[in-house]
Amino acid sequence: MTTSQIIVILGGLALTIFIAWYFWFAPKAQTRAAVSESGAQEVAVTVKGGYTPDVIVVQKGRPVRLTFTRHESSACSEKVLFPDFNQNALLPEGEQVTLEFTPDKAGEFGFQCQMGMLRGKLIVE
Numbered sequence: 445m446t447t448s449q450i451i452v453i454l455g456g457l458a459l460t461i462f463i464a465w466y467f468w469f470a471p472k473a474q475t476r477a478a479v480s481e482s483g484a485q486e487v488a489v490t491v492k493g494g495y496t497p498d499v500i501v502v503q504k505g506r507p508v509r510l511t512f513t514r515h516e517s518s519a520c521s522e523k524v525l526f527p528d529f530n531q532n533a534l535l536p537e538g539e540q541v542t543l544e545f546t547p548d549k550a551g552e553f554g555f556q557c558q559m560g561m562l563r564g565k566l567i568v569e
């Protein structure tokens with residue numbers, strides 16, 4: 445094996461490791477909810493092949509208002525569920541749907557489509 449072959453192999457290996465790290469371990473961007481005049485913590489979430497943003501940070505004990513807008517017709521994402529807060533909503537394509545609840549416990553809680561293929565996380569502080 446020549447030196448250049450070894451370099452190519454090591455380079456490919458490093459790239460593979462980087463891609464794996466990026467997809468599985470890189471810290472995801474968090475979105476902190478903005479507090480409106482009414483005191484609710486508001487975040488607009490776009491649904492298209494996933495949730496954007498998908499990591500939402502809110503404060504405990506303050507109402508949370510999440511407005512979902514679904515920009516796709518795939519049946520997969522037509523419903524969003526927050527199992528830890530007994531919340532769910534149907535998301536008709538192109539319509540804004542608001543979910544409002546007050547998180548009474550701190551922690552990290554997932555939200556998802558009905559099959560669990562699209563996932564997001566609500567972090568309550």
Ligand SMILES: [Cu+2]
Pocket residue numbers: 519520521557558559560561562
């Ligand atoms: Cu789904």
